Amino acid sequence: MKPIEFLTGQHRDCDARFSDVEQAVRGGGWAAADEAFAVFRADMEAHFRLEEERLFPSFEQASGMRAGPTAVMRAEHAQMRQLLDGMGAALAARDGDGCLAEADTLLILAQQHNMKEENILYPMCARCLPDLSALLEEAGHAA
Secondary structure: OOHHHHHHHHHHHHHHHHHHHHHHHHOOOHHHHHHHHHHHHHHHHHHHHHHHHHHHHHHHHHHOOOOOHHHHHHHHHHHHHHHHHHHHHHHHOOOHHHHHHHHHHHHHHHHHHHHHHHHHHHHHHHHHOOOHHHHHHHOOOOO
């Protein structure tokens, strides 16, 4: 699998886990919602860490761009983490409407974010980092 396909696949996997959370909340299954949210959040955080700890620093070093697209992506990760916190708090309070409201905002932000990564940043990384596959393998991700 090519590195960009791997990273894009992580986005799709997170989208599927997000859907699991929404379905559980809409169904009023709090235990299922808690479990689905824990899996979703762990997948999102793993993806963020891969980008923030491996991909972005390598790209910044290779390209010399430190205040460019990776800075925007990090800021959006922070916004998404705040929304995840809001979802988690609403779930803990058994506030389905509140959780779904946070989820709606997260969905919009994540879709826009993923489009920028998939159409702009990942291709830039592929051009700047000829060893992108090796970088992902070193991080424990087969690509």
